[in-house]
Amino acid sequence: MNSKIVECVPNFSEGRDLDKIEKIVDSFRGKNNIKLLNYEADKDYNRVVVTVIGEPNAVKDAVIKAVGVASELIDLNNHEGQHSRMGSTDVIPLIPIKNITTKECIALANEIGQEIAKNYNIPVFLYEEAANNLDRKNLAHIRKGQFEGMKTKIKEDNWKPDYGENKIHRTAGVTAVGVRKPLIAYNINLDTDDINIANKIAKCIRHSNGGFRYIKAGGIKIEEKGITQVTMNITDYTKTSIYRVFETVKMEARRYGVNVLGSEIVGLVPMEALIDSATYYLGLNDFSVEKILETNLIE
Amino acid sequence: MNSKIVECVPNFSEGRDLDKIEKIVDSFRGKNNIKLLNYEADKDYNRVVVTVIGEPNAVKDAVIKAVGVASELIDLNNHEGQHSRMGSTDVIPLIPIKNITTKECIALANEIGQEIAKNYNIPVFLYEEAANNLDRKNLAHIRKGQFEGMKTKIKEDNWKPDYGENKIHRTAGVTAVGVRKPLIAYNINLDTDDINIANKIAKCIRHSNGGFRYIKAGGIKIEEKGITQVTMNITDYTKTSIYRVFETVKMEARRYGVNVLGSEIVGLVPMEALIDSATYYLGLNDFSVEKILETNLIE
Numbered sequence: 001m002n003s004k005i006v007e008c009v010p011n012f013s014e015g016r017d018l019d020k021i022e023k024i025v026d027s028f029r030g031k032n033n034i035k036l037l038n039y040e041a042d043k044d045y046n047r048v049v050v051t052v053i054g055e056p057n058a059v060k061d062a063v064i065k066a067v068g069v070a071s072e073l074i075d076l077n078n079h080e081g082q083h084s085r086m087g088s089t090d091v092i093p094l095i096p097i098k099n100i101t102t103k104e105c106i107a108l109a110n111e112i113g114q115e116i117a118k119n120y121n122i123p124v125f126l127y128e129e130a131a132n133n134l135d136r137k138n139l140a141h142i143r144k145g146q147f148e149g150m151k152t153k154i155k156e157d158n159w160k161p162d163y164g165e166n167k168i169h170r171t172a173g174v175t176a177v178g179v180r181k182p183l184i185a186y187n188i189n190l191d192t193d194d195i196n197i198a199n200k201i202a203k204c205i206r207h208s209n210g211g212f213r214y215i216k217a218g219g220i221k222i223e224e225k226g227i228t229q230v231t232m233n234i235t236d237y238t239k240t241s242i243y244r245v246f247e248t249v250k251m252e253a254r255r256y257g258v259n260v261l262g263s264e265i266v267g268l269v270p271m272e273a274l275i276d277s278a279t280y281y282l283g284l285n286d287f288s289v290e291k292i293l294e295t296n297l298i299e
Numbered sequence: 300m301n302s303k304i305v306e307c308v309p310n311f312s313e314g315r316d317l318d319k320i321e322k323i324v325d326s327f328r329g330k331n332n333i334k335l336l337n338y339e340a341d342k343d344y345n346r347v348v349v350t351v352i353g354e355p356n357a358v359k360d361a362v363i364k365a366v367g368v369a370s371e372l373i374d375l376n377n378h379e380g381q382h383s384r385m386g387s388t389d390v391i392p393l394i395p396i397k398n399i400t401t402k403e404c405i406a407l408a409n410e411i412g413q414e415i416a417k418n419y420n421i422p423v424f425l426y427e428e429a430a431n432n433l434d435r436k437n438l439a440h441i442r443k444g445q446f447e448g449m450k451t452k453i454k455e456d457n458w459k460p461d462y463g464e465n466k467i468h469r470t471a472g473v474t475a476v477g478v479r480k481p482l483i484a485y486n487i488n489l490d491t492d493d494i495n496i497a498n499k500i501a502k503c504i505r506h507s508n509g510g511f512r513y514i515k516a517g518g519i520k521i522e523e524k525g526i527t528q529v530t531m532n533i534t535d536y537t538k539t540s541i542y543r544v545f546e547t548v549k550m551e552a553r554r555y556g557v558n559v560l561g562s563e564i565v566g567l568v569p570m571e572a573l574i575d576s577a578t579y580y581l582g583l584n585d586f587s588v589e590k591i592l593e594t595n596l597i598e
Contacts, residue, residue, distance in 0.1 A: 005596065007592075035595060037595055053592075053595060053596070097592070097596070098596065182592070189584075242577075242581065243580070243581065246581050260582070261582065262581075262582030262583065262584050263581050263582055263583055263584070264583060264584045264585065264586070265583060265586060265590060267590070268590055268591070268592045268595075269590055269591060269592065270591075270592045270593070271570060271574075271591050271592065271593040271594075274573070274574050274577040274578075274591070275570075275573050275574075275577070277577040277580060277581055278541075278573040278574070278576040278577040278580070279573075281542070281576060281577070281580040282541065282542065282545050282561075282562050282576055283559070283560065283561030283562055284561065284562055284563060284564065285488075285561050285562070285563045286563065287563070287564060291564060291566070291567055291568055292567070292568060292569070292570050292573070293306075293352075293396070293481070293567045293568065293569045293570065294569070294570040294593060294594075295570075295593075296334060296336055296352060296567075297304065297352070297396070297397065
């Protein structure tokens with residue numbers, strides 16, 4: 001079978017009201033050719049991240065439906081949370097998984113954006129691979145000013161939305177739709193409650209401060225455990241390996257006499273990223289994923 | 300899709316004549332519902348190991364056909380090689396992979412054994428999970444005496460074959476058909492040409508000498524590289540992990556001042572076995588294969 005498979009990881013601005021969360025997530029349930037993989041609601045962020053994979057048109061239909069549900073249930077005027085946000089459906093990233101090109105995903109992002117604007121009067125910005133200009137590549141750049149600032153920002157000449165009018169939806173704000181590579185959300189736990197150490201290590205490994213090309217990182221404190229974390233996105237695991245980052249963090253942590261307690265992966269991870277680490281640590285010669293039984297089961 | 304998938308790794312006693320090898324392997328090519336994953340011919344062993352996966356009946360038909368081809372091309376009376384052998388098709392292991400139980404594989408082994416005896420007059424012994432008595436669990440036990448010794452051995456009361464007459468096929472000998480769990484053929488390279496060191500380390504880790512429960516191991520010399528190997532089968536990787544064996548071999552090698560150069564996997568490896576090692580080395584918390592993207596693509 002050569003069916004096209006796309007991953008979609010929409011973020012909705014509700015992380016506390018379980019009833020509302022379930023109503024939104026229901027849009028992805030019991031449909032043909034789409035599989036709800038997981039959803040993680042964060043109370044502090046006040047945000048839920050849904051992960052689905054499936055056939056492009058099935059994913060498109062479900063996510064458009066979910067945007068409609070979210071726009072009815074979430075009023076951004078009454079929303080507060082630690083994560084920056086600009087819409088009831090904040091962002092819809094699409095990721096090519098199998099038998100589908102980035103170009104096809106960009107076409108899909110455009111179809112989704114157009115429908116959202118048409119059906120719900122929510123303006124849409126296209127970002128990252130789907131962006132129509134350099135200013136919009138970076139989602140953080142689009143989202144700057146958040147819901148509150150978007151009212152005026154969207155009136156500026158260079159912030160006219162890609163779909164819809166240059167006027168935010170009164171309660172649902174605006175939504176970004178984009179296409180990106182699979183990224184790995186990866187956290188490394190430090191045996192210290194000193195956030196300064198986590199921040200210093202994060203600086204060493206992240207691209208913006210001279211670190212690895214495909215790492216975005218920061219330090220955070222996990223209050224209930226009395227530890228800190230170097231939290232990161234690995235935006236291209238084929239070029240910046242998990243084990244390399246992990247060993248580098250261990251190396252830097254020694255400078256402060258701090259132990260690395262372990263690490264964790266949030267959401268999904270491509271098999272190859274972990275196989276790459278196993279291959280490194282076991283010193284495997286001539287290994288390729290073709291030798292993995294399951295690779296031969298995925299048709 | 301819930302199609303049943305079985306793996307089959309038949310061993311044929313020809314590792315030198317490429318023309319004959321191709322003719323045997325052709326039995327697994329261009330068929331529906333069966334996939335030839337690889338075949339490795341070894342000149343010293345004078346033996347070829349074929350790995351296929353597929354739907355049980357498709358696998359059955361193809362392997363029976365291959366046994367017929369091998370019986371026409373290989374005369375055990377003129378066969379010599381380092382690996383012990385008792386038939387032109389020496390052994391046919393079946394391994395349950397997906398949506399199929401060990402019990403179903405045992406039924407399949409019986410069907411295959413019956414057909415081989417009926418079609419080609421080759422007596423068949425059932426081994427390991429498919430064995431009808433304890434003496435036949437261990438393939439090495441059945442094969443003891445090899446082709447040459449089997450002429451008389453098969454006449455003994457307790458070595459009556461499970462299918463066919465108690466008389467070897469004049470040129471094709473006898474064949475064993477069995478069911479086993481997936482095993483991992485794993486070798487660890489030592490930076491020494493002293494086979495005694497490799498043997499001593501192999502003894503430390505193998506079950507028969509007090510080592511790990513699911514390790515069968517020995518030492519071998521790789522002449523052309525001037526190194527030695529601890530070569531092993533991990534017969535249940537869910538209980539004896541790859542990383543544990545690797546780290547133990549490193550630990551033992553230090554005793555002799557010998558470095559471990561790396562390791563290699565021969566044939567196929569289940570994804571979980573390597574993920575387990577990545578999880579160990581990265582200290583991953585709360586990780587399960589459900590978090591692996593590809594796990595969700597195998598339907």
